[in-house]
Amino acid sequence: MAMASKKLVLLVTLLAAAGIPFSRGSWNIRMPTARTLEAVAARLETDVAAAAAAPVIHALRPLLGSAGELGRRAGVPCDSWRLAVETYNKRDWSTVPASCESYVGHYMLGGHYRRDSRAVVDEAVAYAEGIQLAGNGKEVWVFDVDETSLSNLPYYAKHGFGTELYNATSFDEYVLEGSAPVLPETQRLFKKLISLGIKPVFLTGRTEDKRNVTEANLRSQGYSGWANLLLKPMGFHATTIAYKSGERQKLQDAGYVIVGNIGDQWSDILGTPEGARTFKLPDPLYYIG
Numbered sequence: 001m002a003m004a005s006k007k008l009v010l011l012v013t014l015l016a017a018a019g020i021p022f023s024r025g026s027w028n029i030r031m032p033t034a035r036t037l038e039a040v041a042a043r044l045e046t047d048v049a050a051a052a053a054a055p056v057i058h059a060l061r062p063l064l065g066s067a068g069e070l071g072r073r074a075g076v077p078c079d080s081w082r083l084a085v086e087t088y089n090k091r092d093w094s095t096v097p098a099s100c101e102s103y104v105g106h107y108m109l110g111g112h113y114r115r116d117s118r119a120v121v122d123e124a125v126a127y128a129e130g131i132q133l134a135g136n137g138k139e140v141w142v143f144d145v146d147e148t149s150l151s152n153l154p155y156y157a158k159h160g161f162g163t164e165l166y167n168a169t170s171f172d173e174y175v176l177e178g179s180a181p182v183l184p185e186t187q188r189l190f191k192k193l194i195s196l197g198i199k200p201v202f203l204t205g206r207t208e209d210k211r212n213v214t215e216a217n218l219r220s221q222g223y224s225g226w227a228n229l230l231l232k233p234m235g236f237h238a239t240t241i242a243y244k245s246g247e248r249q250k251l252q253d254a255g256y257v258i259v260g261n262i263g264d265q266w267s268d269i270l271g272t273p274e275g276a277r278t279f280k281l282p283d284p285l286y287y288i289g
């Protein structure tokens, strides 16, 4: 670049930095005073020094997809809402915020839900591989069913991804179809445990009248070899935490050692005895206390 051009570029840059108006079409430029240019130069020098003193920690780039853009599009921070739900900071909620329907839908149907589930199961598998078995065949691992072993996403996709109030009648109709698809990451853990000699036990809030359809659904989706399928007795009234921890206590009393416990709800993994280690799968669709 010729020296004259370089000077012109520098001048325009300084004018822009100084906020001095100019018109590119007519070149109607008001020439800055020497004092103005001096001040601009000093400010630029200060900015450069400040940038050098504060090293970049990470070159952040805007995220696309459910982690970033969709949260903003929803008009509310749906990603923050989901984090609060998953960390059990937000409790006793009845529906997904209406404005987060699209966010949750994209999270569940896109790759994010699967990736989050994979991260959980990777940890569970690594933990299981390190367990020293006693050799008496008493080690068991508790699995929840809905949104843990089987997915009800086909139902929730038709009902606003959790933005509609729970409807027991229509949900039961769906369950009784026995068509819920497998959650493949959980099944990976299930099969790994069997290969290691750890017995899976299903413990579900589904009631006893759904035993046949649940068992058939599990088998049709590739599950086999479980030690037990525990369903809630008809007319049993207690919180999920009380019911499930009570069933785990019975397992322990029968001499089993619960080496692991995995579920999508906090109520699956809270309450003594929880199991030697618990794993929480993602579920932004609904809350069961």
Ligand SMILES: [Mg+2]
Pocket (backbone or CB within 6 Å): 144, 145, 146, 147, 148, 263, 264, 265
């Ligand atoms: Mg569940």
